[in-house]
Amino acid sequence: MKIAKVLFLFFLTATFTQVDAQTYQWKTATSNGYTYKYVTNDPMKARFYTLKNGLSVILTENHKEPRIAVNIAVRAGSNTDPKTHTGLAHYLEHMLFKGTDKFGTMNWTKEKPYLDSIINLYEKYTVTTDVEKRKSIYHEIDRLSGEASKYSIANEYDKLMADLGSQGSNAHTSVEETVYEEDIPSNSMDKFLKIQSERFRNPIMRIFHTELEAVYEEKNRSLDNDAYKMWEKLNFYLFPTHNYGQQTTIGTIEHLKNPSIKAIQAYYNKYYVPNNMSIVMSGDFNSDELIKKIDQSFSYMRPKPLQLYNPAPEKPITTITEKEVFWPSAENMMIGFRTPAANTHDALVLNVISELLYNRKAGLFDINLNKTQKVQSSQAGIDQNKDYGVFILSASPKGGQTLEDLKPLLLNELEKIKSGDFDATLLSAIVANSKLSDLQQIDNNSSRVYQLMKSFISSRGEKWNWDISQTAQMSKVTKEDIIKVANKYFGENYVLLYKRKGEDKNIVKVEKPLITPVETNAGQSSDFVKQVSSMEVPSIKPVWIDYNKDIVKSKAGIADVLYVQNKENDLFNLYYRLDMGSWNDPLLSYATEYLQFLSTDKLSADQISKAFYDLACSYRISVGTENVTVTISGLQENFNKAVALFENILANCKPNEEALTSLKGRWMKARTNNKLNKNLIARGLLSYAQFGEKNPFNSVISNDALNNIQSSDLISRLHQLLNYSHKIIYYGPQPINDFTKNIVALHHLPNQFLPDPPKENFAYLNQDKNLVLFANYDMVQSEIYWTKNIKPYDAAQEAVVSVFNNYFGGGMGSVVFQTIRESKALAYSTYAYYSSPSKKEDPFTETAYVGSQADKMNEAIAAMNELLNQSTVSQQGFDLAIASFKKDLETERIVKDGIIFSYLNAEKKGWTSDVRKDWYATADKLSKKDLEQLHFNDLANKHYTYCIIGSDKKIKMEDLEKIGTVKTLSLEQIFGY
Secondary structure (H helix, E strand, O other): OEEOOOOOOOOOOOOOOHHHHHHOOEEEEEEOOEEEEEEOOOOOOOEEEEOOOOOEEEEEEOOOOOEEEEEEEEOOOHHHOOOOOOOHHHHHHHHOOOOOOOOOEOOHHHHHHHHHHHHHHHHHHHHOOOHHHHHHHHHHHHHHHHHHOOOEOOOHHHHHHHHHOOOOOEEEEOOOOEEEEEEEEHHHHHHHHHHHHHHOOOOOOOOHHHHHHHHHHHHHHHHOOHHHHHHHHHHHHHOOOOHHHHOOOOOOHHHHHOOOHHHHHHHHHHHOOHHHEEEEEEEOOOHHHHHHHHHHHHOOOOOOOOOOOOOOOOOOOOOOEEEEEEEOOOOEEEEEEEEOOOOOHHHHHHHHHHHHHOOOOOOHHHHHHHOOOOOOEEEEEEEEOOOOEEEEEEEEOOOOOOHHHHHHHHHHHHHHHHHOOOOOOHHHHHHHHHHHHHHHHOOOHHHHHHHHHHHHHHHOOOOHHHHOOHHHHHOOOOHHHHHHHHHHHOOOOEEEEEEEEOOOOOOOOOOOOOOOOOOOOOOOOOHHHHHHHOOOOOOOOOOOOOOOOOOEEEEEOOEEEEEEEOOOOOEEEEEEEEOOOOOOOOOHHHHHHHHHHOOOOOOOHHHHHHHHHHOOEEEEEEEOOOOEEEEEEEEHHHHHHHHHHHHHHHHHOOOOHHHHHHHHHHHHHHHHHHOOOHHHHHHHHHHHHHHOOOOOOOOOOOHHHHHOOOHHHHHHHHHHHHHEOEEEEEEEOOOHHHHHHHHHHHOOOOOOOEOOOOOOOOOOOOOOOOEEEEEEOOOOEEEEEEEEEEEEOOHHHHHHHHHHHHHHOOOOOOHHHHHHHHHOOOOOEEEEEEEOOOOOOOEEEEEEEEEEEHHHHHHHHHHHHHHHHOOOOOHHHHHHHHHHHHHHHHHOOOOOOHHHHHHHHHHHHOOOOOOHHHHHHHHOOOOHHHHHHHHHHHOOOOOOEEEEEEOOOOOOHHHHHOOOEEEEOOHHHHHOO
16 A cells, blocks of 8 residues: 655646636536536546435546546545544555455454454553553464454455456555545446445454554655655644644554554544545446446445544744755755645646746756756656645755755746746746646546546545636736745745755664464455355457557658557657667767757757747657667647757757766766665666676766766767667557658658667576675665576466466465565565566566565565465465456557557567467466466575665674575675766
């Protein structure tokens, strides 16, 4: 489960004017006996129902694929946590995956007395302060939990979802919401509603203390996350009375150590009521039929009077607050201003201001700070909630620059907004790009559901007409509006945070309690699950790609063209795809990054950025290890201008020595920062484990070579880039003949392509002994990876590998998750994945992971090793894995330019057709013995390389030596510089 707090949330709600009210009007209609509201000219054609018990249902049909995205939302989050039990909403979210008195249990009558005793013991534990008495009570809780687990069935909810073919089963808690998320096949709705109506009927707080330990792990992970710590501190000072700042979503350590199941149950009874909940769906269904089914499924719910969080207004901020955060990662800083509530005119204008400052192309930060390389990087954005928002300016320092140097640079650009010192023509470009974003988002079920869900949270959906008029509202914002609002909110009234490199001496991690592993009863099923599984569902016929029919193959000059027409809207994606990359030429990535700072003889670098933004188009050059992909995308009406502009700058860019000097400094600073990033350290360790001392991760040019790069080295590569062999890929509305004629005129091709530079190759290691690669990092947790190169690629093994992943380590219902997290409470995050290579020349590989407290590391390693060495597969687990695999294939629709990239990926693996058709035919022939054989032959009792990141103050080297030969790697060995 995840906590939803995105620092730069650009979802916007806006106030509408009289003109827009005429366009976006609320209307009422009745169909099939149900009355609903809708908004005229709503591109989603969303229907807003309110059932008799107050339950809100929001439906938007989208028939492009046989799947349905679902959010079940509750208007309650950490804001509504009791002051004495912070983190409660988040913990309750976890417990909604544990079942009811009908599922998640083999015998509720026998299980219930144990759970009742555990509830009472926790009440006693919470108020007990004597250390020894607390240990005694917890020991009894642990004992009774073991007894209760003999009757519980862990993860039965996840098994139900796997049987449905659900994807991405998850949930999140934020300050104002708790949301349960699914993505289901459209033919499984009857089963889904039966499960969900039961799920919310009477959730049982079972398998409690092991799940609490998972939340402890989540808390400890947050202590290793400097962005989370900064966000928490920023809100604390911006909101001295409001729960936005005074209560964190995960909760305090003190409250996590003293949970009250009775308080959780009371919270559920208070807020999980129909008049405070909404079911939001987008996908392939008939609304008239679906609303009746939802009504029948949830009519048992009874409304209750609500008393939601209604805080007193915050007093105005009249001073500047400066604070520091310390952690080993790279330095950065953040300035935060408190802003007004959603659905206000000022919030709308502030969103426009955020785009004026930072839109990744032509904002003041983009042009005046990032393009001129006055900083390592800078951003601006607004995070909007129901009661207030937070406007954020942030930056990281380049080499030789202090954090204090950044503050005047950011505030100076903000002053330009306040004084009107900005180009007002940017406003129309912001509107054009907003229209582009609208077109892109309307196509995606998850995006549609998210926007409707947020509207329910902020206004119970009552201001959806305002929400969808956001682009129209932005078109009416004037320069005078911006100046007025900027001066209203941006003064000496902010919180300034400096994230410095150093030790956080205030960390108090959640200590590991003594937990006896509980039974998971993985092979058992409740009667409810058996009943649901026996329900008939209509079949969905899978749809395969025919590469000969679904892709038009043509020529443009000497280049091959791959074409799929966009018949849905006026957006285009154009790609030039080269079959070479950084393994052919390590300077390619440096050259393409240099391009953004270059001018031509007619256009400055600033003018180029503004021109693309004005066109609502963009370009990107992505340099991979074996491919370079140029992407130009945007509105088809501006296709010719955008392509011509890109071709011009690539062919005619001129050296900029000052920019290169600054860029070299930023490259060196990035290298320094990389060594402070534990995620990049992990990537480096894994690459070292798979390939050895010389590997793709650390095979980079030296620092001396980087500093000696000349403009001529990079310019020549840019000018010559498209003289190398490449395919032209187009997904857009233009007919194929018109496109090929058009692209020949725009895209200047040579008479003959240049031969690709020779490619550097890396050989996979044969791991013949256990090896431990250790990297020291000052952190609360330990990160443990297992990796192994298994065997040469064989296309015939793809199906069994996919089914094995579903069964063994690929999700919350997998053996790995059930054992390591649910039974033994050793980690918040854990997985194991048997990976197929991206090309036929490479081998299959296995990667497993556990992120645990350092004091649990030895137990976590032993637990994963035990699973890797066991090759017995349960029949029930196998059946669920097969069902999930087949339903994924039946409902997957590869569309748009995905068809072309599917074809290109197939080529790399040696496939001539859509291999999913073969997988589907193979699935029914597989048995659990096939999974057992794969496990026994490829994973069990094999040598692995263990990649471990953690603090040498918390991890004992002698413990690592028991695993295998230990090699402590320096950062220079990992990164190659």
